[in-house]
Every structure is written in C-alpha cells, then in structure tokens.
Amino acid sequence: MEGPITEALIDNFSLHIQEDAFSFTEQGEGPCNCLAALSGRFCSSFMTLCSMNTFETGPIRPPSEAGSYLIRLTRGCPWNKCRFCRTYRRQRFEIRDVAEVEADIDAMARIRDELMSGQSVHDEYGWMVSNALNSGGTTAFLQDGDSLAMKPDAVRRILGHLKARFPEISRITSYARSRTMASRTVADLASYRELGLTRIHIGMESGHDPLLEIVSKGATAEVHIRAGRRVVEAGIELSEYIMPGLGGRELTAGHALDSARVLNAIGPDFIRLRTVCLGPRLPLWEEFSSGRLTRLSDIDIVREIRAFIEALDVKTSQLASDHILNLLGELQGQFPTDKQRLVEIIDRFLALPREERELFQVARRAALVEKLADLDHPGIQARARQLLDEIYRHYGRDGVEEAMREMMERYI
Numbered sequence: 006m007e008g009p010i011t012e013a014l015i016d017n018f019s020l021h022i023q024e025d026a027f028s029f030t031e032q033g034e035g036p037c038n039c040l041a042a043l044s045g046r047f048c049s050s051f052m053t054l055c056s057m058n059t060f061e062t063g064p065i066r067p068p069s070e071a072g073s074y075l076i077r078l079t080r081g082c083p084w085n086k087c088r089f090c091r092t093y094r095r096q097r098f099e100i101r102d103v104a105e106v107e108a109d110i111d112a113m114a115r116i117r118d119e120l121m122s123g124q125s126v127h128d129e130y131g132w133m134v135s136n137a138l139n140s141g142g143t144t145a146f147l148q149d150g151d152s153l154a155m156k157p158d159a160v161r162r163i164l165g166h167l168k169a170r171f172p173e174i175s176r177i178t179s180y181a182r183s184r185t186m187a188s189r190t191v192a193d194l195a196s197y198r199e200l201g202l203t204r205i206h207i208g209m210e211s212g213h214d215p216l217l218e219i220v221s222k223g224a225t226a227e228v229h230i231r232a233g234r235r236v237v238e239a240g241i242e243l244s245e246y247i248m249p250g251l252g253g254r255e256l257t258a259g260h261a262l263d264s265a266r267v268l269n270a271i272g273p274d275f276i277r278l279r280t281v282c283l284g285p286r287l288p289l290w291e292e293f294s295s296g297r298l299t300r301l302s303d304i305d306i307v308r309e310i311r312a313f314i315e316a317l318d319v320k321t322s323q324l325a326s327d328h329i330l331n332l333l334g335e336l337q338g339q340f341p342t343d344k345q346r347l348v349e350i351i352d353r354f355l356a357l358p359r360e361e362r363e364l365f366q367v368a369r370r371a372a373l374v375e376k377l378a379d380l381d382h383p384g385i386q387a388r389a390r391q392l393l394d395e396i397y398r399h400y401g402r403d404g405v406e407e408a409m410r411e412m413m414e415r416y417i
C-alpha cells in the first residue's frame with residue numbers, strides 16, 4: 006500500500022538527503038553525489054569537454070569527505086559485482102591517464118589561485134573548489150570505487166603532483182577494495198603514505214564467509230584481514246565499513262560475530278556502520294524475494310549491531326554511525342572506552358515501549374532526529390506523533406515496518 010503519508014515522509018526525508026547527498030555510499034545508485042550535485046547543475050555523467058579550468062569528478066565519496074577536493078584516478082569499479090551495489094553498474098571500469106589526472110589537479114590549482122586572489126569563478130568547477138576551500142582546503146579524496154587499482158608508480162606520480170600543486174593539503178584519502186590492498190606490498194602502501202595518502206576506506210561489509218559469497222563481495226574474511234593488516238602496517242589510517250542487516254535473519258549471528266572477529270584481527274582506526282537498504286532493483290533482492298533470506302526489521306538490525314559491538318575487542322578503533330540509513334545515529338564512540346556506553350544506548354532504545362520505539366523510527370526516517378534524546382524536543386515529538394498517527398491510519402497498527410521499508414526503498 007502506498008498513500009499520501011509515505012509521500013509526505015519521503016518529501017521530508019528527501020530534503021535532508023539532498024542536504025547530505027554525500028551520505029550515500031556504495032549502496033544502490035542514489036542521487037548523483039558529485040560535489041556539484043548540491044547545486045543541482047552538474048554531474049560527472051554530463052562531463053563537459055576538458056578546457057583549461059575544468060576537471061572530472063566521480064559520483065560518490067564518503068560523508069567525511071564532503072569538503073575535500075575530489076581527484077578522479079579511475080572511472081567505476083574493477084569488480085562491479087557486489088549484489089547490493091548499483092553505483093557503477095552502467096560505468097565501464099577505466100584507469101585514467103596520469104597526465105589527464107595531473108591536468109585536473111592543475112586546473113583545480115588554477116581555480117584555487119583565482120579564488121584566493123579575490124576573483125569570482127561562476128561555474129560548477131569554481132563552486133567545487135570554493136566548497137573545498139571553505140572547508141579549509143586541506144583535504145583531498147581519490148575517486149572512484151577502487152582508485153588504488155591504478156599501478157603503484159602511477160599512484161605515486163599523482164600523489165607527488167598533488168602535493169606539489171597543493172602543499173597545503175594534509176589529508177588525502179581513497180576508497181579501495183580488500184582484494185586490491187591484499188595484492189599490494191606494505192612497501193608500496195608505505196610509499197603512498199610518505200607521499201601524503203593518509204586514510205583508506207574499505208567496504209568490508211561483513212566478515213562472514215557464507216554471506217560474502219552470497220553478496221559476491223569478491224573477498225573472503227581472510228582477504229579482508231590480510232588487506233586490512235597491510236594498510237595498518239603501512240601506517241595509513243584505515244576505515245572499514247560494515248553493513249548491518251545484510252544477511253537477513255538466517256545469517257545475522259554469523260554476520261555480527263565474524264565481522265567483529267575480522268575487525269578484531271585488523272584493528273582499523275574507524276569502523277563505520279552502513280545499514281543495508283534492500284529493494285527490488287538490487288540483484289541481492291532475489292535472495293529475499295525467494296525466501297532464501299528473511300529481511301530483518303529495524304529492531305532486529307539494532308539487536309544485530311548490539312551483538313556485533315559486544316563481540317568487538319578492538320583497542321584503537323572509533324565506531325561511527327554517520328549515515329542516514331542507520332537507525333541510531335548516536336552509536337559513535339572510541340573503543341574500548343565507550344563500548345559499554347554504546348551498548349547502553351542500544352539497550353535504552355530496545356527497552357522503550359513499542360509505540361515510543363515506533364515514534365523514534367518514524368522521526369529518524371523522516372530525518373527529524375539523530376539521537377534518542379532529540380525526541381524530547383516538543384516540536385519534533387509533535388511532528389513525529391502526527392506522522393506516526395497517519396501511518397497507523399494508512400498502514401494499520403502493525404504497518405510501521407512496512408511504511409519504513411517503503412520509504413527506505415526509494416533511496417536505492
């Protein structure tokens with residue numbers, strides 16, 4: 006069933022999604038996430054021909070890189086088979102020429118110089134550079150999905166050029182696949198670090214081999230560990246992404262425990278939660294529509310995260326819940342110090358009476374709240390109450406989960 010209430014919720018939700026368009030990562034296509042998507046005027050798919058002050062950007066970057074220069078080394082993903090991901094489905098994988106990437110960097114540097122000297126640059130490229138400058142102008146992100154698939158010498162040349170043209174940059178980060186990282190030597194990775202690469206983001210998704218096989222991740226738990234250890238040994242910060250809910254009811258225990266086990270063996274700097282967002286457009290959907298896997302409710306996913314956190318035994322990792330798809334946005338903390346506090350947040354949520362939990366679910370999915378305490382605000386609570394009552398009317402008392410799924414499916 007679909008009614009005006011879902012539309013109203015989605016309208017509300019979309020507004021916030023656009024404000025945080027970059028929160029979308031490797032799930033589905035989502036909206037165009039290139040920097041200028043915020044201005045609604047430009048997308049890498051409609052790349053204009055290269056002239057003096059233009060450069061190419063890819064479609065996505067982590068939320069933490071919202072204010073970074075985007076340097077595109079590759080187009081698409083060399084694997085492109087993960088069954089929960091459609092980000093690069095229509096993009097043939099290409100490694101860009103080093104000279105082309107260097108020309109992009111030169112163009113960005115020229116625009117930076119023009120802006121710094123007080124000139125206005127009224128186009129999308131000026132907007133992108135100005136966005137990076139407004140955030141300090143000291144960070145850069147290498148695109149696309151597995152930029153470090155580029156040959157090590159080529160990566161070194163680009164990093165060297167970037168540092169030469171942007172000596173003020175102090176943080177350079179990149180996505181990478183575990184398989185790619187496992188195929189590089191620690192010496193290669195350490196040479197990247199010396200040239201300024203400070204952080205690598207890896208979509209681990211799970212440490213549970215049966216699930217990694219089902220989703221066609223192209224990496225086993227052992228490969229994840231080998232890759233992660235290499236990055237850590239090279240002295241590069243490592244950010245690993247886990248996808249709660251990915252294995253449904255059948256694999257929830259294995260997913261939680263093996264993911265924690267693999268992360269315990271790696272000891273990454275960051276562990277980021279990215280709750281799965283399932284829908285008929287994803288190849289993975291077939292597992293759920295055929296009944297081989299059973300979708301978890303929001304509450305079951307929170308229970309899975311609790312089991313995962315309980316099993317985490319990391320000494321230096323920071324847990325981040327920095328994505329709108331995560332129900333509990335406040336699951337942020339440093340391990341091991343904050344572990345108990347994080348479990349208590351979950352227990353507080355699970356102990357709420359059903360209607361209060363539903364009130365929070367609706368408020369979160371409508372992007373009204375991030376933390377449980379946000380619901381104490383009378384205005385927010387009144388708005389959430391109104392939305393929940395409308396859901397009850399349209400979907401029935403047992404229809405909240407269905408309404409929430411319908412809303413979330415719009416975003417993949």
Ligand code: SF4
Nearest residue numbers: 082085086087090150
């Ligand atoms: S490796 Fe990343 S970008 Fe490539 S298909 Fe898998 S999730 Fe998508």
